[in-house]
Amino acid sequence: MSVDGEVRQLTTEADEPGWEVDPDDEWGVAVVATVGRQLKLRREAVGMRAGEFGAAIGYGEDLVYKVESGKRIPRQEYLDKADEVLGAGGLMAAAWEDVKKVRYPKTVRDLAKLEAQAVEIGLYVCNSVSGLLQTPEHARALFQAAQPPYSPDDVERMVAARMARRSVFERDPAPSISFVLEEATLRREVGGTMVWRQQLERLLEVGRLHNVTLQVMPTKTDAHPGVDGRIEVLKFQDGTAVGRSDGAFNGRPTSDPKQLRILELRYGTIRAQALTPRESLAFIEQLLLGEA
Template sequence: MTAVEAETGRLRDESDEPGWEVDPDDEWGVAVIATVGRQLKLRREAVGMRAAEFGVAVGYGEDLVYKVEGGKRIPRQEYLDRADEVLDAGGLIAATWEDVKKVRYPKKVRELGKLEAKAVEIALYECHIIPGLLQTREHARAVIGAAQPPYSPDDVERMVAARLARQSVFERSPAPALSFVLEEGPLRRPIGGTMVWREQLERLLEVGRLHNVVLQVMPTSCDAHSGLDGRIELLKFPDGTAVGRSDGAFNSRPIAEPRHLRILELRYGTIRAQALSPGESLAFIEQLLGET
């Protein structure tokens, strides 16, 4: 065994965190990653480095180098930064991260993130879980990690990162108007353990106090309401258009017809009227936090 081969055996492999699988149905993502991989291979070959040697230099195994270069894996930012240094690319390889980061998340999540990034109003009722826009990293990891059949550790981290990336909506300027109605039940479920639960409740209090956010709790003592069928989401855009989704009424498919949107707006408005007021809701969450 050569020294390079021996060193490669100690490098990060596919069970570590080399990158993410490319979704074959994501045509744009496939094209971007294939182009970046081809650039990496051409530059590596131009300086006369074998894949195994390059892998040692950047801290990854030879097999993963081939997968990244072949457009089969989405490289992480640190991989591209290190490759730029090793290949003396003058920042050209590192700069490809601007394209890679746009396709690093699943296509469905990217499309949702784009809509949320453009919306001037977001209204969301969630009945079974705390919405992804409000989840902490550890809470999201516990929720995603509980899926059956289980996701691979790499897929869990990719999905967690995608969920947290959507939360950039809170950093936008001008800030959108955000409204959330959460059921009491999920707030009481200590997902991830006591510390993760506490951090999640603290996050809800932090967000609920933002000037552009209205956060309400639907108490379990409430009688039947129009959200029992499931999740309701409404997004409104600067040009006056809107998109909505509902688990029960429209089978979660996006809708934009005015008459259908009016139905969702009516249901969401009724839910808000039955929920605790924003002040009462924050007091309720504070009480839960005190009980943990």
């Protein structure tokens, strides 16, 4: 296609995977379908065919049909260009506020919602750095290492979702958050030396926050209740709580008081066996200096 003497490359479904809609995400399906329908109505109102509209915003006709039928989640750039071309006065661009939430998987949104409401969060992770603590580069390296591999677009979507959860550190009033990390995971240079160092620096930054307690579980220690996997306990303002553990209750979230007491006992035992917060930060600093 020639425009003003130049060849214009359209973004098509083949070279622009986009974000697929999770059919089990009812709210997400509804949001994307509504936005798609509004885009189609406005396009038809100005008398543009799908192919013309796609050419005007730099996307292929096949992708336009996917977005308008609610089968593909549009990117912010798509909505911004559509708003301009259709003369929507900012209405289509504003739809991004809802659409951007849909791009995160429902399970991640649910988890982020719970974390946003919790007044106390306790996390132990056995085999990796907790997602709340990860840098974008560290998270990206982990997702890229998966087998079978994720598509590049899926990787970026998951990285964005994980980074969105970090807003928990910006809440006011701030929740009380405690982490216990295994020494072995801190020594693994995920993503290479530079990414590894940035991740350790991020741990020091978060570990020094007034509402955060970060502890390291030494490798040379006895067995503890967390060797089966992660433990997570979230407590809320109204006195309720929810928790889960890979090694208990089939890994499913639970709010049963008896089961929660078991998880709290295990998490408390783990914290007692780990280095103190001051010793833990000192240990991470020694790792950065190559002295540990």
